[in-house]
Amino acid sequence: MRPNTAPTGCHWDGSPRTAPVRRPLRVATTSPSRLLRAGQSRRCPQCGNRIDLYPRTDGRPIALHPAELATAQVPAPCRWHLSSGIAHPHDDGRTWCRIPHAVLCPQRTPICRISRPLESARRQLAVRTRRLIDTGAFTPTAFPTTTAPTGTGSPDHPVVRMLLCLYFADGPVEAVRCVAQTNRRRRCPRPVLDPDGPAGSWSLLPVGPRRGELALPEQTMAVYDLSRLPHAEQRRWRIQRCSAHAVPHGTADLALAGWQVFDPLLHAEHLRTDLPYPPAHDSRER
Structure with a gap:
């Protein structure tokens, strides 16, 4: 007795087998928020x-x-x-x-x-x-008290200057991660800092009050300055995209950009008054 098998393109009763078309999630270009x-x-x-x-x-x-x-x-x-x-x-x-x-x-x-x-x-x-x-499904996160960083090395929460504004980063410059969605619908693992592209420079800038704020004692802070880079590079940093996802059209975001508008009063404990590893910066400029 020979089994009667249906074709691969049909069900057991002979009805056509239709597979649903997978449509990727897209965000309209006119949307004010590109976050999925x-x-x-x-x-x-x-x-x-x-x-x-x-x-x-x-x-x-x-x-x-x-x-x-x-x-x-x-x-x-x-x-x-x-x-x-x-x-x-x-x-x-x-x-x-x-x-x-x-x-x-x-x-x-x-x-x-x-x-x-x-x-x-x-x-x-x-x-x-x-x-x-x-049940062990969650462990509360302890928030230790932070002190002003000292010594050499990249700050944990640096101040970045781009597009004529100062922003407070949620992590070291080297660890700022791209927020774009990949083809596998996961967050891009690449950093925003391109090792083969132009980089910013560390400089000391005065801590000045914003409009309507009280004047602070005169002091300087270490700032990762991107103002000398082209406008397209500064915008890529601002939207927190890597070089492969620099153009926002066609790819959405899987996370919010971690930048915060710098406030000298709220972020005073993270200010750094010395430049991190200036020798490495000098060698890169040459």
Whole structure:
């Protein structure tokens, strides 16, 4: 008896076998935020609960609670809404709004007075945190007190000058990683610093107050200066892309850029008054 097998392109009953077409995720070129939805969710390092990261109007990220809450239950200063992937610090007139995770995080002190429904949600997150710790699925991250760095070597949080602005980096210059999505839908592992391309230079600049701030004592700080590079290179650093993903069209982001607008008061503990390894810099210029 010979088995009657159906062709590879059909099911057992002879119906055609159709495979769904895999369409890559794309972001519109007119979108103000090029961050994919897959790159916005992560876990809070203090409580282990899920958070959604969104860029604000000033470009800095904010962690929001993943679920919407009734606007009447959320204090007015804690109401946020999303528009085209950008978080705005007020409600949009609807009955539902988003709330910062810092308000509900059980490991933090609430930044505002919260209502009973928010207290209940805060207790639920605390129970979930305890369950994650007991099962070994989460270990709280300890934030040690940082002191002003001394000695030679690249600063852990350097100040970078590009596009006529000063930015505070979330890691060493050599460790700033590309945020673009690869063909395998993963984050690009390449650094932004191209070893074969033009590099910046370390220099000492005065710490001056911004508009409307009090004057600070005269002192200088070490800055990784990119202002002498071409505008395209500075823009590539600003969007935190490697040389292979320098053109943003066609590839989306899987993470937010880690730059923060430098504030001499908020980032005073990370300022460095000496140049890191000046001999290596001099040899590279030659």
